[in-house]
Amino acid sequence: MEIRCLVQDPSGRALAKAKVVARGANGAEVAVQHTGEDGWVTLEQAAGAVRLEIFPPNWGEFALAVHYLPKFYRIPGSPRRSSAEVEVKLSEAFPVPLVAYDLDGQRLTKPGLGDGRLNVRQFEFYGLDDLPARGAVHWAGLDEQPYVLLSREEAVKLAVLWTAPGYGRVVCWADGRGRGFAVDGATPQSIFLNVEFARTAWRRLKAEMAACQRDGYSLSEKLQEEARMAQAAVAELEEARSEREQAKAADKALGLCLLAGETLVMERARQRIARHRNRERVVGLSSMLEGVKPGDVVEYRQVAHEFRFGCFVNPDSHPVQRVPLDTDPLWEKLREIGINQLPVPLLWSRLEEEEGVRKDEDYYNRYPADKLREAGFHLKDHISVWFWQGRYPDQWGAFTPDWVYDVPPEDLPAKVYENKKRLAERYYPYIKDWQAINEPMLHHTNGPNLTLDETAAVVQAGVDAVREHAHDVVIEVNSCQVFGEQVSADIVEQGYEMVPDQFYGALAERGVSFDAVGLQMYYGGYMHSRLFSGGFPIRHPWDLEAIIKRYARLGKPVRITEVSVPSSWPSPELGLDFGWWHGPWDLERQAEWVELFYTLCYSVPEVSEITWWNATDEGAFIKDGGLMFADYTFKPAAETLARLTNGWKGEGTAQVDSKGRLRAIGPAGEYEITVKRGEEIVARSMVTLR
Secondary structure, three states, X not given: OEXXXXXXXXXXXXXXXXXXXXXXXXXXXXXXXXXXXXXXXXXXXXXXXXXXXXXXXXXXXXXXXXXXXXXXXXXXXXOOOOEEEEEEEOOEOEEEEEEOEOOOOOEOOOOOOOOOOOOXXXXXXXXXXXXXXXXXXXXXXXXXXXXXXXXXXXXXXXXXXXXXXXXXXXXXXXXXXXXOEXXXXXXXXXXXXXXXXXXXXXXXHHHHHHHHHHOOOOOOHHHHHHHHHHHHHHHHHHHOOOHHHHHHHHHHHHHHHHHHHHHHHHHHHHHHHHHHHOEEEEEEOOOOOOOOOOOOEEEEEEEXXXXXXXXXXXXXXXXXXXXXXXXXXXXXXXXXXXXXXXXXXXXXXXXXXXXXXXXXXXXXXXXXXXXXHHOOOEEEEEOOOOOOOOOOOOOOOOOOOHHHXXXXXXXXXXXXXXXXXXXXXHHOOOOOEEEEEEOOOOOOOOOOOOOHHHHHHHHHHHHHHHHHHOOOOEEEEEEOOOOOOOOOHXXXXXXXXXXXXXXXXXXXXXXXXXXXEEEEEOXXXXXXXXXXXXXXXXXXXXXXXXXXXXXXXXXOOEEEEEEOOOOOOOOHHHOOXXXXXXXXXXXXXXXXXXXHHHXXXXXXXXXXXXXXXXXXXXXXXXXXXXXXXXXXXXXXXXXXXHHHHHHOOOEEEEEXXXXXXXXXXXXXXXXXXXXXXXXXXXXXXXXXXX
C-alpha cells in the first residue's frame, strides 16, 4: 500500500517537517516519513496500515516550539486498497507546563529522570462530559519539565496513572476544581499534578460521603476516621508554602482520600446487596403444593442463583476430548466455585475460513453445547462477530475470516446474517444468550473500516438472524475500553470510532433491538501471549462503580462479560506499567481484588452477570489470571469466589401467610423448601423465587 498525505495548519498552509507515521491495527509502526516543503509525504511499503499518526514540526524536541496538536487519522476505505491520498489539518495547541514531584520529593525535570512516577503513555484527556478530548503530553528532547498541549475547543480533565503513597499506582484524576483546564482568559500558567490529584480526590470523597448520607447509607466510624485523616492532610496541603512541601502533603492526602474512597465504596456495596439482592420475594404455595395451609412453617434454602457467575474455559486448551464432561474434575471444580455459566466462543474464522465452506460440526464437537447444557451450565455465544485485527498479515484472520476484508460494506450485513443464522440453527436452544457483536468501532476492532451506519446495519443483521430462528433469546452487545480510554477524539469525529455507551445509544436511536449491555473490566491485568500483549491501567473502585452506573443509565441490564487480574507481577524486562493496587499482584492480592470487585458489581441491581476469564492459568488471556492453577488446584481467588457465591445464597424460615404465600428473603434463584406443621412435614419442593 502506498499512502500520500498532505499536512496543513488550521488555515490550510502546508506544513513542512511534520512527522507522519503509518500504524497497523496493533499499533505497530508500519512506515514513517517527514513532509517536504510542500507539506506532502509519500509512505511506500505501508501494507497493513489502518491509521496515520501525524506529529507537528518540532515534536519530540521542545514543547514550547510545538504549535499544533498531534492528530490521528483513520485511512478510509477498504484496508486492502493499493493506495490512498489524504489531506489532514492540524489544530492549534497551547503548551502548559506540568509541575510534578516524585516520591523522594524531587521535581520531575528531564525525561527519564526521577522514579518513573509519570508515564506519558498512560496519560488521557477527557472533556467535562467524560468523553475523550483532544490533548497531548510532551516530555522529550530539550524540555526541562513535562508539558500538556491543550486545544481551544474545550476544557479537559486529566486521567493519569500515578502512584498514591499508602494506596497504590492507579488512574488518578485532575479536574481543575471541577472546571477542567482550558485555553481562555484564565489559561493556567502551570498545572501542579500532585496538588490537583489530591484536591480532586478530596472533592470526590466529600461528594460521595454526602451522597451516601442522602441515600440512606450508613458511614462506619472507620470510614469517618479515614475521612478525618484525609481532611487533615488536605489542610496540611493548603497551609504548605514551598512546592516541595505542597507535593509531600498532597501525596499524603491523595493516598488517604483513595483509601477512604475504597472503604466507602465497599461499605455502600454491602448495604446495597442487603437492599436490592436480599429482598423479599413472594411465591404462592397453596396453589402449587397440596395440603399447604396458612400458618404452616416453611424452611427455605437457596440452591442456585439466577445471577450468572460465568467463567471462560478455553476450548483450544480444554476441549471435551481432553477434559470429558463426565469424568474430568474441572467441571465439578467450577461448580464448587459457584460457576453456572460458560461462554462458547464461535469464531467465524474457524467456522468459515473459506467463504461458503463451513466446519460447524467439527467445531461443535470439541465443545458440544448440548452436553455442556446437560452438565448444568447456562451457555452464551461469544465473539461470533468480532472484527479484531492484529499484526498484518498473519493475524488479520485470527477471529474474522480473511475473505471478509474484501467484502464491500453494503454486502457485509448479508454475510453476517448468514453466519449468525447457521449458528442459531445449530446451537439453539442450548444457547439462549447471543452476542450481536463484540467490541464494535474501536481502533483495533473495526477491521472492515465501517462507519456508524454500516456497523449498525451489521448488528441489525445479526439480531435479525438470531431472532428469526429463536424468539426467547437475550441479545447482548459487548464492549471494552468502556471509559473511552485510547479512543481518539479525532477518529471519533471522522466517524470510525465511538465510546461504547455512545455506540449503544446510537443503536437505540437507529431502532436496533438488543437486550443487554456487555462491559469488559480487565483493569489491572496484563497480556503476554502470541496474539495479545499490553494491558489495562488499574482503576480505583469508585471509578468502576461510576462507570457501571453510567452504562446502567442506558436502561438495559448490564453484564460484566469479562474480568481478570493476574496472580503474578510482570517481569521487569517486559517494561509493562499498568499500576498496582495495595502492592504488586500475587496470589493473595488477586483474591482480595476478587472480593472487592465481585462485591461491588453484585451489589449494583442492574448488573446480572460477572464472568471471569479464564478458569485456569493454562492459556489464560490475562497472564496468570486463572482462578485455578493448571492442575485445577484452587488459588485463593477461587476460594474467595466460592465463599462469596455460597455466602450470597438465601436461607431462612417463614410462615405461610393468609393468602397461602411464602414471603422469603434472599436473592433470586432456585430454592429448596420444606413445609412443616408442627413436627409433621407437609411438603417438600423446589421453587423459583424472582
